[in-house]
Amino acid sequence: MNRALYIMNHRAPYLCTKQYPDPRSPIPNPRSPIPDPNTMLNFLRLDELHPQAPGNKYFKLKYNLLKAYEKGMTKIVTPGGPFSNHLHATAATCARAGLESVGLVHGKRPPVLSPTLKDCEAWGMKLEYLERWQYAERNTEAFKHWVHNTYGPCYWIPEGGNNYLGVQGCMEIIEEEHRVHDIIAVPVGTGTTLAGILLTKGEHQRVMAFPALDDRDLPKRLEDQLYWSTMDRELAQELASQVDWQWDFTFGGFAKVTDELMAYIEGKAQQGLPLDRVYTAKMVFGVEVLINEGYILPEEQVLIVHTGGLQGNREIGD
Ligand SMILES: Cc1ncc(COP(=O)(O)O)c(C=O)c1O
Numbered sequence: 001m002n003r004a005l006y007i008m009n010h011r012a013p014y015l016c017t018k019q020y021p022d023p024r025s026p027i028p029n030p031r032s033p034i035p036d037p038n039t040m041l042n043f044l045r046l047d048e049l050h051p052q053a054p055g056n057k058y059f060k061l062k063y064n065l066l067k068a069y070e071k072g073m074t075k076i077v078t079p080g081g082p083f084s085n086h087l088h089a090t091a092a093t094c095a096r097a098g099l100e101s102v103g104l105v106h107g108k109r110p111p112v113l114s115p116t117l118k119d120c121e122a123w124g125m126k127l128e129y130l131e132r133w134q135y136a137e138r139n140t141e142a143f144k145h146w147v148h149n150t151y152g153p154c155y156w157i158p159e160g161g162n163n164y165l166g167v168q169g170c171m172e173i174i175e176e177e178h179r180v181h182d183i184i185a186v187p188v189g190t191g192t193t194l195a196g197i198l199l200t201k202g203e204h205q206r207v208m209a210f211p212a213l214d215d216r217d218l219p220k221r222l223e224d225q226l227y228w229s230t231m232d233r234e235l236a237q238e239l240a241s242q243v244d245w246q247w248d249f250t251f252g253g254f255a256k257v258t259d260e261l262m263a264y265i266e267g268k269a270q271q272g273l274p275l276d277r278v279y280t281a282k283m284v285f286g287v288e289v290l291i292n293e294g295y296i297l298p299e300e301q302v303l304i305v306h307t308g309g310l311q312g313n314r315e316i317g318d
Helices: 003-011 056-070 085-097 117-121 139-152 166-169 178-182 191-200 218-229 235-240 257-272 280-292 310-313
Strands: 041-045 076-079 100-106 128-132 182-189 207-211 303-308
Touching: 056 166, 056 191, 076 085, 076 139, 085 100, 085 117, 085 310, 100 117, 117 128, 117 310, 166 191, 166 218, 178 207, 182 191, 182 280, 191 207, 191 218, 207 280, 218 280, 257 280, 280 303, 280 310
Parallel strands: 041 303, 076 100, 100 128, 182 207, 182 303
Antiparallel strands: none
């Protein structure tokens, strides 16, 4: 058995999906209020996949944590905002694995910690608060030097798990059985999940991307991510050009909500489909609008990737 597999199975058994029932086979949602009975929405419920690292977090952290083990690192350092699902999942998995973790948080320490940050602290993550200008440097080499000088030997995971190993993990999201669908819908933050899906989808499958923020540089950054992963500029351009970007469902920007969106989330929760406010609700709302408008045809089968994020729902009001 190779060393990485040994570590997966012995040192880090909490990372193995086999311990949990695999809910990833798409389940039709018969209660979804889709007007045309021929159109079935299928949800890939990654949110139910893993207790510590639900949703796409499991996939983005998997190879990063294995790499940390391989390098003999016992401390993980990573940045994120005060409501970051990535910080939350990293703190939880590190606590389970007996790894130290440091979270570099965007902004000043709030007088009252968000539930996300409270959990992170409770799991032993050391939280350091960075000024806006410092945080803006987080993707530079100089910043990485600062991290290593400040925290000593450590393994650095970029924001949102957005690196080659994050993409590699996300290449495991789509499996053979998911290639029967015509359309795959996925929410986008850094684009890591989208890149992994593009690299593994079936030839005939169309990928609809629902950005959680109105950042028109996302397509260019996606192409770069695909380039690091393939080292083939032409292929990266080709895959990136296949994405069907849906810009009309950002609801005013990152983490912004409207009364309409909140009512939609409430309605879906009552039907048994929990959605988060930042990513998945906007995507599912968008898919339904596109079906109602006839942009998605009745005969097209849609696979909606539920990327988790439900812990973030505690931030506003509940
Ligand atoms: C719940 C959830 N869905 C979707 C995304 C977007 O994923 P990505 O950053 O890979 O585009 C994130 C951010 O990581 C997230 O927390």
